Amino acid sequence: MDYILIKNGLIVNAGDAFRADLLIYRGVIARIGADLEQQDATVIDAKGCYVIPGGVDAHTHLNLTAKGVKVGDGFFLGTVSAAFGGTTCVVEHPGFGPVGCSLLHQLVHYQEEARGQAVVDYGLHAVFQHVDAKVLDEMAHLAEKGVPTGKIYLTYDGRLDDREILEVLDRAHGLGLLTAFHAENDGIIRFLSDKLRAEGKFAPVYHALSRPDCCEAEAIQRILHLAEAAGNVPVYVVHLSTARGLRAIEEARQRGLTVYAEVCPQHLLLDDSCYLEPEYGGLKYIMAPPARKKEDAAALWHGLETGSIDAVATDHCSFNFADKLALGKEDFSKCPGGIPGVETRLPLIFSEGVLKGRLSLSRFVDVVSTAPAKIMGLYPRKGILAPGSDGDVVIFDPVKDKTITPAKLHHNADYSPYEGMSVKGWPVATLVRGHVVVEHDRLLAEKGWGEYVPRHLMSDTASNKETTG
Ligand SMILES: [Zn+2]
Structure with a gap:
């Protein structure tokens, strides 16, 4: 699928938060705006959730x-x-x-x-x-x-x-x-x-x-x-x-x-x-x-x-x-x-x-x-929801709660230092470059989807930002 459309969520960036839809085209954020429509898009409903970088x-x-x-x-x-x-x-x-x-x-x-x-x-x-x-x-x-x-x-x-x-x-x-x-x-x-x-x-x-x-x-x-x-x-x-x-x-x-x-x-x-x-x-x-x-x-x-x-x-x-x-x-x-x-x-x-x-x-x-x-020299490719940035998006449910137990986590260790803590607010979907890697507690990505990201010097961040708009 070339298009992914995330609808009805609250978009939250480091600077602001607003209600809007977000369209990803071929792994990159294409548009953010109210009531977006796109033919042939895979639609993800983020109602009640935050949509964060x-x-x-x-x-x-x-x-x-x-x-x-x-x-x-x-x-x-x-x-x-x-x-x-x-x-x-x-x-x-x-x-x-x-x-x-x-x-x-x-x-x-x-x-x-x-x-x-x-x-x-x-x-x-x-x-x-x-x-x-x-x-x-x-x-x-x-x-x-x-x-x-x-x-x-x-x-x-x-x-x-x-x-x-x-x-x-x-x-x-x-x-x-x-x-x-x-x-x-x-x-x-x-x-x-x-x-x-x-x-x-x-x-x-x-x-x-x-x-x-x-x-x-x-x-x-x-x-x-x-x-x-x-x-x-x-x-x-x-x-x-x-x-x-x-x-x-x-x-x-x-x-x-x-x-x-x-x-x-x-x-x-x-x-x-x-x-x-x-x-x-x-x-x-x-x-x-x-x-x-x-x-x-x-x-x-x-x-x-x-x-x-x-x-x-x-x-x-x-x-x-x-x-x-x-x-x-x-x-x-x-x-x-x-x-x-x-x-x-x-x-x-x-x-x-x-x-x-x-x-x-x-x-x-x-x-x-x-x-x-x-x-770390990844911005604005990573770290922000904006047109031109990678479609790295988390749909975060602020009322989903879970008590932490090792069995519910996916790291390969037999314990968690936070075992027994009850925590409210969990991701329900994680997208990497427009690809749904995790959704509703299921791994959907194949091994190897993740790529090495060459990072730039931090001093180059400002000029990169201008080219992204
Ligand atoms: Zn260390």
């Missing part, structure tokens, strides 16, 4: 291996889960490659792994794991491969030191690339983790105590000072989790630095009491950074509402509880870190954000779709 999740690990364990998903099941949750484009963070490998190694490897597998569109971030003249020169090839973003870790084996970070930021600035940071102080983590374990403290709750909020605050402060020293280079902080980290970002912005901040549902909705769940249940929530205090979550919600935080991503990582238990039962530090969440992002943020009066409907669309599309 497909979700963009800028932080997934659908294909990660860590501590010798591979996540359950892979690109097929991971993107199926995304589609059921109303996300039509993910930007995957590859894990570290072989020691000393080229900056392009993981991009090539993940392209191969993803080919023919995905049901929603996907992009890739570069990952820095060491810095030398070759890596710095390879940065010049990222943009032409559609990769305008690279990630630096301040902890784990692939972490960079301050001098290396400055070299990358300096080069990124000249090339217009955006650098994302995992912000945790490695020395604090290793010191506290060793100390706690030497004292015989191996239970899941000590995971959080080995990574206190000062650990994130110090790392964020350092990143922001390095960005300033490199000449006010724009930076992006992934999975911001603390009130102190947020304050540091707000202060840096007041000094004139360009900083983007991402938050994940787990840091808005969980708190560190989760680590006390009986029967080693606390292992389910082992992730970095850990769940924080309720006051941190309140500060993060406030930041999301006011715009101090730009976007909501998931850091989705579908390890099984069984694996976490097998490896982490005797020692929290051996537990693979990461939790699933790509499918529950839109429903949770709508239910806990919009329905609880923390976010307006338009702000909800902004933080789950438009802002990440802009920052």
Whole structure:
């Protein structure tokens, strides 16, 4: 079918909401207006529903291996889960490659792994794991491969030191690339983790105590000072989790630095009491950074509402509880870190954000779709319902409710960190480039419908917008 006509819904973009019909022609939005008619169109009735741009999740690990364990998903099941949750484009963070490998190694490897597998569109971030003249020169090839973003870790084996970070930021600035940071102080983590374990403290709750909020605050402060020293280079902080980290970002912005901040549902909705769940249940929530205090979550919600935080991503990582238990039962530090969440992002943020009066409907669309599309160099192809944009559309039923159970989700993990939460507002249909991928709890797309999306430099977003009109 060349034409898809979505009728009777409330169109919601980041800027406004209005009642209209939406026509897609050959995968691209052709018209939005009142009472549209089109011969031979497949008609979808969106009465009583919101019609929103497909979700963009800028932080997934659908294909990660860590501590010798591979996540359950892979690109097929991971993107199926995304589609059921109303996300039509993910930007995957590859894990570290072989020691000393080229900056392009993981991009090539993940392209191969993803080919023919995905049901929603996907992009890739570069990952820095060491810095030398070759890596710095390879940065010049990222943009032409559609990769305008690279990630630096301040902890784990692939972490960079301050001098290396400055070299990358300096080069990124000249090339217009955006650098994302995992912000945790490695020395604090290793010191506290060793100390706690030497004292015989191996239970899941000590995971959080080995990574206190000062650990994130110090790392964020350092990143922001390095960005300033490199000449006010724009930076992006992934999975911001603390009130102190947020304050540091707000202060840096007041000094004139360009900083983007991402938050994940787990840091808005969980708190560190989760680590006390009986029967080693606390292992389910082992992730970095850990769940924080309720006051941190309140500060993060406030930041999301006011715009101090730009976007909501998931850091989705579908390890099984069984694996976490097998490896982490005797020692929290051996537990693979990461939790699933790509499918529950839109429903949770709508239910806990919009329905609880923390976010307006338009702000909800902004933080789950438009802002990440802009920052990640996908806009206006993704992130907005407008003529010329991809027909990535979610029909979202604001009164559909569901209690979250692992059996109702489509990720390949044996648990959900949000199990038992009752959530109102779920997608009833997800379209990717005009193709109905999910409708009424059924997967309709074939494996491989999802395409690699080359992303552009963020600085090109403004000029792209003009050509779209
Ligand atoms: Zn991550």
